[in-house]
Amino acid sequence: MKSVYVDADACPVKTEILAIADRTEATFYIVSNRGFRTGDRANVKNILVSDKFDAADDWIAERVQPGDIVVTGDIPLAKRSIEAGAKALGHGGREFTEAGIGMAMAMRDLMSDLRAMGEVSGGGPAFSKRDRESFIRELERMLRA
Numbered sequence: 001m002k003s004v005y006v007d008a009d010a011c012p013v014k015t016e017i018l019a020i021a022d023r024t025e026a027t028f029y030i031v032s033n034r035g036f037r038t039g040d041r042a043n044v045k046n047i048l049v050s051d052k053f054d055a056a057d058d059w060i061a062e063r064v065q066p067g068d069i070v071v072t073g074d075i076p077l078a079k080r081s082i083e084a085g086a087k088a089l090g091h092g093g094r095e096f097t098e099a100g101i102g103m104a105m106a107m108r109d110l111m112s113d114l115r116a117m118g119e120v121s122g123g124g125p126a127f128s129k130r131d132r133e134s135f136i137r138e139l140e141r142m143l144r145a
Contacts, residue, residue, distance in 0.1 A: 001026060002143060005060040005081075007072035008032040012127050013091050013135050017071065018044065020136065024143055029063075031056045069142050075101070087142055091127070093134025095142070 006017055009032045021028045021044050030038055031047040033055060038044045049055040057077040064070055066085030072078055078088035078096040088096040114120040 002067055002069060003065070004028045004069045004071065004139075004143075005064055005086075006030050007056050007060060007070070007074055007077055008036060009034060009056060010073060011071065011091060013071070013132060016132060016136050017139070020139055020143070026143055029060070031059055069139070071139070089135070089138055089142065091135060092131035093136075093138040095138060 004017070004021075004026055006014070006028065008014060008030045011017075014030070014036060017028065017030070018038060018041070021041055025043060028041075028044045029047050030036055030044060031049060033049050033051040035046060035048045038046045047059065049059050057072075057074060057080070060070060060072075060077065061080040061084065064081050064084045064086045068081075068086040070077065070081040070086050070088045071091070072081070072088060073091050075096070078090070079101045081088040082096060082098050082101055088101075090096060
């Protein structure tokens with residue numbers, strides 16, 4: 001049976017994840033340094049980690065197995081997950097793939113450098129209803145596969 005690991009601290013789709021958990025038998029690990037209310041769901045585990053930098057990422061990367069799913073907006077965690085044989089899904093419904101993760105890492109590093117030099121400010125586009133719908137569709141597809 002698949003497990004779904006959620007890098008939950010900055011995750012905008014926690015409500016959707018819990019709704020999907022209600023419709024499946026997969027085990028969901030909601031990993032954060034704050035803890036979240038997940039209700040009384042037998043298949044949802046609320047994992048509280050330290051507030052050390054990347055503690056949630058490290059917890060997930062140490063446990064993820066081939067065939068599992070990792071929900072994250074963190075590209076380095078997505079890369080680690082793919083290297084472990086898992087699937088990685090971004091909050092907007094975009095699957096990180098082995099073929100595209102190198103480019104995603106390069107773009108992340110480039111944007112970080114441009115922000116540090118003051119050439120770029122702000123983040124990406126606002127999270128939309130379409131992103132939320134794409135995420136639900138893709139996570140459900142991954143769970144069925």
